[in-house]
Amino acid sequence: MFYLSDILKVEHDLDNFEDLLEIVRNKARGGELHMDVDVRPPFQDTPKDWQDRVEVAFTFPDRP
8 A cells, every 4th residue: 555645745747737647557556555645735736626636646557
């Protein structure tokens, strides 16, 4: 299991929401089974439906 906040603490070079989604997808592809969306991403381009988009990226990592 990983927390979204853990990604944000470690990945200091993230510039936008889409970069974060790609890391979430990579974690899912790598075999992570559980994710906790515990914080709102601090990017200017973070959409209002950010939680749904993070969960979709994790659940369906190969979806375009």
